[in-house]
Amino acid sequence: MLNPWSHTLSVAVALATLTSPTLAQTQSLTFNLPAGPLASTLNAIASQSGQIISLEPSLVQGKQAPAVIGQMLAEQAMHMALTGSDLQLRVTEQGNFSVEPVTDSNATLQLDVTSIVEHSADATTEGSGSYAARSVTIGKGTHTLKEIPQSVTVMTRKQMDDQGLTDLKDAANQTTGLVGVQGVGKGMILTSRGFQIDDWQYDGVPIPRNTYTLGNWATQDLIFFDRMEVLRGASGLLQGTGSPGGAINLVRKRGQNAPTVTLTGKAGSWDHYGLQLDAGGPLNQTGTVRGRFVADEDQSGSFIDYEWSKTHSLYGALDIDLRDDTTLGLAVSRSDAESRPMLRGLPRYANGDPVDVSRSTYSGARWNHSDIDVTTVYADLEHRFNDDWAFKVGAVRMSEENKSTHQRVQTSGAGLNADGSGMQYADWVTDFDSTKIGLDMNLTGHFEALSMQQEITLGGNYAKMTTDDRYARTFNNTSDSIFEIDHDRPEISYEGLLNTVGGRSTTSKYDIRQKGLYGSWRIKPFEPLTLVLGSRVSWYDYSYTSANQAAFTNLSIANAPSTMHETGEVTPYAGIVYDLSREWAVYASYTDVFEPQTARTASGSVLKPVIGTNYEVGLKGELMDGRVNTSLAMFRYDQENRAVTDVASGFACDGWYCSTAAGKVRSQGIEAEISGEVLSGLQLFAGYTYNTTKYLEDPVDEGKVFSQWTPKHMLRVWSDYQFSGDWNRVSTGLGFTTQSHTLGYERTYQVPGYTVWNARLGYQLTPEIGLALNANNLFDKSYYMAGYNQLNGNNNFGEPRNVMFSVKYTPSF
Template sequence: MTLFIHPLRQAMGLATFGFLLAGPVQAEQTHYRIDLPAQPLDQSINALARQTGSRILFNTDAAHAVQAPTLHQQLSVEQALRHLLAGSHLSLTQAADGQYLIALPSEPSNGALELDASSVIGRQPVTTTEGSHSYTSGAVTLGKGVQTLKDIPQSVTVMTRQQMDDQNTQTISDLVNRTPGLTASRSPGSGLFIYSRGFSIDTLQYDGVPIPRNTYSLGSYLTEDLSFYDRVEVLRGPAALLQGGDSPGGAMNLVRKRGQDKAVVSLTGKAGSWDRYGLQLDAGGPLNAEGTLRTRTVVSQNDNGSFIDYVRGWNQTVYAAVDYDFTPDFTMGLGVANQKGQARPAMLGLPRYADGGNPDWSRSTYVGADWNRANNDQTSVFLDASYRLNDDWRLKAAGVYMSEHNGATYQALWDALPANGSTNNTYIDWSTDFTTHSKGLDLYLDGQFTGFGFEQTFLLGANYSRINTDDRWARAPTFGADSSNVDHHRPMPDIYGLASRGRGELTEYQITQKGLYSRWSVNLTEPLKLIVGARTSWYDYSYASQSFARTGYSESTTSSNGKVSPYAGLVYALNKQWSVYTSYTDVFQPQSARTSSGSVVEPIIGSNYELGLKGELFDGALNTSVALFRYDQEHHAVLDRSGPMDCNGWYCSKASGKVRSQGLEAQVSGEVLSGLQVMAGYVYNTTRYLEDANYKDKVYSTWTPKHQFKLWADYTLPGNWSRTSVGLGTTAVTGTTSYDHVFDLPGYAIWDARVAYKVSDEVTVAANLNNLLDKKYYQPAYNTIDYNNYYGDPRNVMFSVKYTPEL
């Protein structure tokens, strides 16, 4: 929510008022975790209104002259205001429309105050999670505009800033491992694949703008720092309506931090196991008295050791953003971020025995060389503009540009260990140099109206995305390696030498998507809402490759024009707290994987059905959901392991038969008791081939566990212990199957904890303890007998000190 202070004049023309209007009026008994320092009353009122989305009209001159007390309690808006006004000469009343009025005894307090038209600014529900001290959000922007969780007929999770801070969630990999329903699968490179319901999430949204990130495994590492994001919104299940030809796994929307109405500065230092250190500065606020120009800056530096021998690295992030209200109705924002890092990584993991047996490597085992290296440099530019046409209609345009370079040179072991006890193996040396340019644009109009006696909302939009790559890679084997005595000091190769004695390719991708989308909802009766939508998509793909010697040129293209993807849902409100829903989503996903003949695998077609129950309890402090889902699809590309490795140095693909993913999801997020914030999610999910020549009745998503339970709870102690908070959580999963279907990985449960203490209102110290029981386990990945078996982190600790001075 953006705060506007507008000068108003009464009939006498003397008094100045501040007016804050934020979406729907909250219920009188809604309770929030209020955390306000001692400061002038007008600043406390502004912060309270921003956090709660309330309407508060007050005399700014009179309020600024009053010193408000510190407030750290669970209160309703009215209770909080009465605490803030205690001992002052100001009076509090509430108008019939729910707006709160704070006035001098001589001022009108009956709600009949007349305002200039330009001062009345329609605002949507507050979605910013900074300062909310909550593990849930009342609304999200993932589906364009602002929607409450209860009104979306699909499963949605919000990872708030508070939860990310409490769990020391720094990267996308950390986030995925802690988000209910998601699975992080290690890629052969330094990055990861994100899976939901057994399917990858290939497109990420940045402030609602979708751009492809996981088009190919080695180029998009998804190693981004989350320090400059306010929250991450995750939708599980197909998101074709708003993202086009996309994976049925879901959508992930990363929402940036923005400058707020009050100046804030925080400095955080961290130190932990394996010589890990970090320092972060986060500052922002208004630059002018009116609060119309706001900025935000985040600078972060991390040095990372590892439990694996030789492995370490560093990364840094610099982010700056500015937002300006040209008028009360028109706002533009610009943000720029640069993230870079260098590391000596452990690539391709560890091999197993040829029969699938576990060699039980030490977790510190490193099979690379001392010259293993990887670097990443990613620059992103964000631009958006929103215009309020009137009280009911808004127009928003946004764009994202991202330039990313990933390079690596490394050694690894390439073969399974012989079952006869021999230690003979093969070194594989790789060198990669990937450059990616991505851009996305999104424009939409949304609003509400009443027609034919029905309350209705309507959304109409268009988006565009393009990804271009300019890549080169080379690899070469060296036979005669000794897996029991790895040589870490072999001569470092260069990419041209590897290409000359092995294989090297120059490759280019270009993928363009365009689409028109719309969504219409109508309240058919007081409790029943119908939601229908559709998207028309255009998709163009091209891929070209040739050897370093500029020979063996090959090219493949595919396109799809005017494909329509329908969407429908029903939401029935049982009462003010509970609603049931059902939804249908159609999936059409062009593919980039190539067959051994050089053609592109035909598009995926599928359909998703979902039935669920959602609850918004304790006036929005707690959100719950339960969903049953079934998704059927055909033609998904699978590796053709019986064919040649002619596709970018790897196996080519072929279309699979019918696949089904189905199961149950249950989630609770928010405050269950006073001071106790919880995020808990359970997922039961099976994926299997219903029809396929080679895989019928086999598991489809080998790294997706059948049972998954994730829990994190943080409790602020009561009474004299209120400066102390304790957290505890677990990630528990059942066993999975290797990608080559040769061996099974056992399930595991990892326990984490946190203890934090507020030394003062400005300083907080904390300790995060991870893998408390020191469980030894392999991470879900493209696990095979030859390579890509990675251990999870052993027991470790991270200490932090956060300083937030009063400004």
């Protein structure tokens, strides 16, 4: 074992007497060592392999090792443990190991070893123990962040676990430049640089997630995923009809090379309890079949009276090596979420002031109920022709069922009266069913031609969404005030609303299909310079049909169908990356934007597609042997034909607002980010965004802010420190998110900005048991969340101070 008292450290275990060094060096072993102190990791590798290792104790003092997981030689495991430590492994003439500092003469050797380890680990962040991602897959293939001429953020598995982030909306609000807000339904809206991100990628396959009759019902657990990759700026090249704000790619967990089991229990404020099992590993002796299973149970009350939620989630995955060069991946996930929600929050006074009520105020009825069930099937096949060429095809099928029966409180006019009156009860029954299918296939290759290193990507993708939706509602004026909400009004049903004065219903169907062919070419005319050229050709078909029915009638009146077809739309892309040094690079990129719109005008026609131009220049750094990623970017996006709500038309579009083209708008700003181990034991994520959005040409709103819920200033910071020495079992986390004010929907009032602090305390009770206490909103800040704030509703309080205690058990094998 490691002896801190000796001048020269020697490790010799009993196994060494049974296994010769030569045999140990050539025997492949299975390692399952979590990230931790470097000395402990080296000791564990030596003990398991029977090797002898010598080193100076001061060399490893306070240094951390990444996770060492998989089947490999002991020497490979040692190299992996030493990654980023500025130390190197030596093999003595007797076949034993020694560790010494990296010298200039050995720097090339150390870099070669590191690159091999990174390639074998691919872009997976699970077990890395780091907030810095070595590479990403959001742009097809695998690239470092420095190689991509756009802003990219990766939220790693460690950061999600440290912050206790299990929901995509919460994770978005801890990420540079993203805003995740409560929609008008139970789900969320994701925006970046002032624009919604409606298509989400799963393992690189995009599918639409936010197109519903009523809208904003999409929810997403994060427990199935290894990491969240975010690209900010126009994303149409590989995603098709992408958002000009960016793209999000959720990369799922895979079967591991070594057996692993993690059992996590948690208990927290408002009767919040949870239990999760996450297990995986090889399913046969050769390790060519690997599995993963996740089961999660979560139930909670709320700081809001009467609210509660229960979620049951299951995930299973298989990764099968059909041959040494071909891997098949299959998975299925299921989330069943049941709750008593409060939808659309609280209204405001007519002058825009918020109502002076407790944060626990509930505006719904005791019979409010929501069910959101999501089943997703994943499949992918990757064939590696050689080290330079690979073909991959991926598919996703998602089925969503969203049902709710709920009461909303809103205003009968433009805001509440001064005494809290002017309120009405809106009764709703919604039943939304949708199926999304996505397919993507691509070929990537590296080669040398004309003495220049080159890379090409050729591919195509297809997405389809069909829905079968219906909802019924009534609006009931009342003399009640916001201070005396009736939670015990008679329960409602779909049929009952059609037999109620003022009741009406709408049925609708979407059929949206898009396909495209894309290609990109990376070329290095000379060593520091990389040029990136690409283009995409897209086809888009849209169909929407609906019918309305009034109360006490059996007559369903069909509305005129809306259809749209776009053929052969070309989206060009160009980028340049210039390496200033091994660590730093400057870049610039340009792309056009093609974004069909599903919004309709009062006349029933669909708006023409958005057209726009995106520019970005920046500086990126990969510091400290890749342990720290940094970036600084300036961006501008000009857009025409953006849809805005046509309030003047009333509820002319199937009981909801129609839209009009907004003319020309601009989003521009600056972003800066740093992530990784900035000091020994200190993991840091910090991202700042300055973003302005403005109408440049508009008959009504010219000169005004167009994205009301995009703050001008956003800063997200989180850090976690792992103590060393006698305190090496303790870790602490601290961070905050702060943002400036936003505007209400009517632009006549401000939603104040806020700063919220969070903290964490961790203690490794034993090598297998870890304890953690997370405290959110540490100083109990009272604030309204920025989002779809309106005078007649959708004003939601942020969570008060709350805590979560967790116990994680990870047995060793």
